Amino acid sequence: MIRFLFCFVCIIFIEANLFAQPKKIDSLNHYAVSIYKQSPQEAVKILNQALRLAQDGMYIPEIAKTKNNLGIVQRDLGALELAMSLSKEAFEASPDSLVRASAQNNLGVINRKLGNYEDALENYIYADRIYEKMGLEKEQATVNNNIGMVYSMLQMNEKAVEYHEKALTFFKKIADKKGISEAKNNIAIIHASEGRFEEALLYFKQSFAIEKSLDDKKGMAESVNNIGGAYYYLGRIDSAVHYFKKSAMIEKSIGNFSGVSASYNNIVQVLLDKNELNEIEVYLDSAYQFARQSQTAEDIEMSLLNYSDYYAAKKEIGPSFEYYKKYVAFKDSVLGKSNMETLQEMEVKYDTEKKQNEILQQRAQLAEKEMEVRRKNTFIFGSLGLVLVLGLLGYLLYNQQKLKNHQLQKESELKTALAKIETQNKLQEQRLRISRDLHDNIGAQLTFIISSIDNLKFGFTDIGEKLGNKLSAISVFTSQTIYELRDTIWAMNKERITFEDLQARIANFIEQAKNASENTEFSFNIEESVDETHVFSSVEGMNIYRIIQEAVNNSLKYALADEIEVNISKEGEQYQIEIADNGKGFNLETIDMGNGLNNMKKRAREIDGTLEVQTSKNGTSILLRLAKPFTEG
Known part of the structure; x- marks a missing residue:
């Protein structure tokens, strides 16, 4: 009796222990997930403890779950290869659909960071x-x-915003503050890439406020880094450096090497702009080492490009060109991993499968309804006789044919829509490839020409004044060609340009003109009646921008003006753009029109507009009137 009682107690103890261990492992996982944003290193220790317990007890579901959580933390710490290995093991071993989905999402983030966009x-x-x-x-x-972040990396901004807006709608619906912050941050990055820096800064600050309220150091570091970037592009250099250094400090505190590299790369770019070359090398070397340690493709790209720019600033053309070739080779190797056409086909295939599943479900529901109708009709047929049976059969056949025709029409519309999407995607891919070739090949060659001319001037002290002036003129002309090439690439990358895009571009050009001519005052005025949501084609936007650019340059070169105004207003449903100065003017009847005025008039005609020139000894006014309003967005 005593022996039996002892065995019974042992069985109870063993069963209690079997249930207790998985529960303890689950608690450790839950606690590690709750603290890993604030203290990732501590989370790693706790998860390793949970993994040892799970492996000792051979608890397969708990092993898989813990490995995946470790993979997520290691990913944020920059250990991408280790993180990928852990999540792959979790996916293959776990019987839990949620763990498998989480593992695939983590693998997507890692592949995106490594530049494997198709796999992501x-x-x-x-x-x-x-x-x-x-x-x-x-x-x-x-x-x-x-998914939006993948499209953003591929510079397909419209698709990226579409997915980020979907995410933001979900996050707001469930009141997820962290998710709202991340979605806002991603949208802000796209605004910044398109030149809308004030709007981007507002989103970044909103994201930072949320991260700070959550005490999420990783999120705080990313937001602070992005705020610094916005300040940099707005020309507020001291604020930019302050936020970049703050970001690097936070990233170091949590051991995120990729984040440290990104912050140091940003500091290098600011110092290059300020031409403070003595301070750069320490930040440059550190950025590259941290980037290689984390194996983050975009950070390695930026480090190589920064090395090239650094040596170019020091007039060391050989090392500069070597690093630029390394940058182009590395970038091509990353882009080669991702076939844009394949990405588009995958998305279309996924959407098509969803539509087909919906159609199959509809067919099943229709089949059930038809069976129900037939059962009812069978009862009626028996009651009413052969004549009524024939009438109802005819009605059913008509209904079936009508339904079939309607279904065929829907399928045809779906195929047409998919074909249209595929065509648009191929056109966008072609446009991006052409603009990338212009930037990487022609832009690099023009930059090399400028550097070579400058070296000729400094390397040969006995160059005559005439030849020196000629070389300077070639250098200035080549620099202007680079600026015009960048404007052309900007227009090529957009199917449609909003008025807000054009406004930012004009403001940036006027700011450059201010820096080039310190004795001239500029003003840029836009009436409140002008609708910033108006959109127009890239050809229309580029011609308007070029007319303004040509008119301002003429005022600076020939009019000897000390005041130049650019005014944009709306008269009825039409827009008019005026460029006025207080210069010495010219005689329209005697002056040679030259390429400048003729080009402006030609550009005006291409967008169905007119160009009016009024000039006197008190100044010149060039008025562009658009014969029709822009296309509504």
């Missing part, structure tokens, strides 16, 4: 299918946010 999109789509099937809105939002 495939990971995200796999995870999204599971989350959508289970109705998990927060997880769907996270995946949509990540």
Whole structure:
């Protein structure tokens, strides 16, 4: 009796222990996930403890879950290869759909960081299918946010914003502050890449406020770094350096090497702009070492490009060109991993599968309804006789044919829409490839020409004044060609340009003109009646910008003006743009029109506009009237 009682107690103890261990492992995982944003190193220790317990007890689900959580933390710490290995093992071993989806999402983030964009999109789509099937809105939002980041890296900004807006809608619906912050931050990055820096700065600051309220050091570091970037492009250099250094300090405190590299690269760019070359080398070497340690593709790219610019600033053309070749080779190797056409086909295939599943579900529902109708009709047929049976059969056949025709029409519309999307994507890919070739090949060659001319001037002390002036003129002309090439690339990358885009471009050009002519006052005025949401084609936007650019340059070169105004107003449904100065003017009847005025008039005609020139000894006014309003967005 005593022996039996002892065995019974042992069985109870063993069963209690079997249930207790998985529960303890789960608690350790939960605690590590809750603290890893504030203290990732401590989270790693706790997760390793949980993994040892799970492996000792051979608890397969807990092993997979813990490995995936370790993969997420190691990813944020910059250990990308280790993180990828852990999440792959978790995906292959776990029987839990949620863990498998989380592992695929983490693999997507890692592949995106490594430049494997096709693999990243495939990971995200796999995870999204599971989350959508289970109705998990927060997880769907996270995946949509990540897909948007892939398109952003490929410079497909419209697609990127579309997915970030979807994510933001989900996050707001479930009141997820962290998710709202990340979506706002991603949208702000796209605004910044398109030159809308004030709008981007507002979004970055909103994101930082949320991260600070959550005490999320990783999120705070990213937001602070982005704020610094916005200040840099707005010309507020001291504020930019302050925020970049603050970001690097936070990233170091949590051991995120990729974040430290990004912050140091940003500081290098600011110092290059200020031409403070003595301070650069320490930050430059550190940025490159941290980038290689974290194996983050975009950070390595930026470090190589910064090395090239640094040596170019020091007039050391050989090392500069060597680093530029390394940068181009590395970038091509990364882009070679991702086939844009394949990405588009994957997304279309995913959307098509969803549509086909919906159609199959509709067919099943229709089949059930038809069976129900037939059962009812059978009862009626028996009651009313053969004549009524024939009438109802005819009605059913007509209904079936009508439904079939309607379904065929829907399928045809779907195929047409998919073909249109594929064509648009191919056109966008062609435009991006051409602009990238212009930037990487022609831009690099022009930069090399400028550096070579400058070296000729400094290397040969006995160059005559006439030849020296000629070389300076060639250098200035080549620099102007680079600026015009950048403007052309800007226009090529957009199918449509908003009035807000054009306004930012004009403001940037006027700011450059101010720096080049300190004795001239500029003013740029826009009436409140002008609608900033108006859109127009890239050809229209580029011609308007070139007319303003040509008119301002003429005022600076020939009119000897000390005041130049650019005024944009709206008269009825039409727009008019005036460029006026207080210079010495010229005689329209005797002066040679030259290429300048003729080019402006030609550009005005191309966009169905007119150009009016009024001049006197008190100044000149050039008025561009548009014969029709811009296309509405």
